[in-house]
Amino acid sequence: MDIIVDLPALRILLITIIILSVLIEIKTGGTGFGALLGITAAAVFWGSGYISGLVNIYHIALFLGGILFIIIEVFTPATGIFAALGIVMMLYSIILGLGGDIGAVYMLAGSLIIAVFLFILIVKKLPSSIFWQKMILKDSSSSAKGYISSTDRSFLLNKEGVVLTELRPAGTILIDGSPIDAVSEGSYISRGERVRIIKTEGNRIIVRQV
Structure with missing residues (x-):
């Protein structure tokens, strides 16, 4: 099991699932699907790494702390600082879990690109949370809604x-x-x-x- 999980392709897949689950939870505001998907992938990634000695309690605690900050952001009317801090903590912990070298950065970057691409494909089919609506400007300043630019005289x-x-x-x-x-x-x-x-x-x- 440890040998299989240590394969770079599989580790990239697990990280992609973790990042994608976070994006889904931010978009949906805690419907549970993204959380279940992410918890499963995170358990396999961190569990195998801890058993094989690649990660320690500090790395796992840093990752869990990042999740906690994102949860606080989703369920409280904050300004985005908790979500930003949580994402940074999670990404940093993953880099440490991958070895903390330049190869870990490349693996994380590849996972991010794949996760964002997949998220773009499904984002319109997901319900929107209050936090997501705060981040995305939905209304346009059109004349039909009463917005009038300066008159040309x-x-x-x-x-x-x-x-x-x-x-x-x-x-x-x-x-x-x-x-x-x-x-x-x-x-x-x-x-x-x-x-x-x-x-x-x-x-x-x-x-x-x-």
Whole structure:
């Protein structure tokens, strides 16, 4: 059994299952499937490693501590710090469990790539937890939902009108029979004076006295 589990391909598979189970639990918020899958893979990985002397209690405790932080994040309205810390602890413990060398980093990187790829394939079919909804921005700022960008008033450029209320420098002018809020270049312009629109910046209309 120890010889089989020590095969690099099988260890990568076990780590992939562990990482994938964590992603599933974060997405679903504790439905149990991801946890059961991950516990089984983790038990085989850490159990065989401990029996063969490749890992010690510290490595296992570090891994379990990472899981605890992720659970805290899922079931409490935290800001993500617990989940980030938990993931770092789990990944570091796995690197130590694989030997703590550059080969362990490569094996972990390969497992991460495979796990993320598999997660992308199934993510839309999984229910979403509150924590997942906090991480993912679902709504768009569309005009149908009441979000309106700055109005383009460039068509008013170079038009002339009359000052309705003194520009000090802000006030109101009359253009083509419609009152429009405007700002002078900086100087005071009294009521009744004629002005020309020289610049438009979104809703901001800048005028100059004729």
